[in-house]
Amino acid sequence: MRCFGSRKGERHVIARPLLPSSVRGAESTGACPEGGAPVNDGLCPEGERTLRGAGERRRADFRGGRACARAAPAALGVPPVPLPRDHGGSPLWPAGLTGSITHCQGYRAAIAAGTADFSALGIDAEAHRALPRGVLDRIVSGPAERERLRELGAARPGAHWKTVLFSAKEALYKTWWPLTREPLDFDGMTVFPTSGTAGDSGSFTASPWPPGPGSPPLHGRWLIRKEMILTALALSARYDLNPQFTPPARF
Incomplete structure (x- = not known):
């Protein structure tokens, strides 16, 4: 496992270029050595119940992601604590922290930061x-997104731009x-990727907020490494979501 924020070996952290330097975390690649360890170790007591009926790869990925999530707060000097899940399945981070977890075959990562900053x-x-057939029709928000995908595909045909779009919307939803604890459909988001010079990394703008004045888009980054697409967003604590939108007080 490699930790964000550890000077030794940080240049080998795949996700590091996507994130501000004050965001910390951990990632692991390859076969999942954490996959054999139970999750109900006091840090995620409902973990084994969550995994009932899941295949072995799914179980290993979940456990590996949770292992990274246990390490992420430690990179900020916070001792390991329970990470229960909310009714939507997202981790509930300790008071004063925010974070996110992801995993796909051969990769697991978790990131965390203080809520004073993000x-x-x-x-x-x-x-x-x-993407599987038919998925694009369910996630694209309209003609403008389709046109951007056509432009990128013509200019940089080596990338799977539809999957970049899908991943960026996943990162946006996790943000x-x-x-809000409010549902947000992918076809209700607007995401516009842009490509860097090499065509294997770039940025994207993302707008999930309700319509209204003063709703500037968020800015994220994406990259392609090791046959994988990674996307990330970090919402500054100073960002004004929308003058007409206030998250529910209980959250």
């Missing part, structure tokens, strides 16, 4: 391959949900 974080990993 209101919410989102990270997502997907295999770098074409939105902890703040």
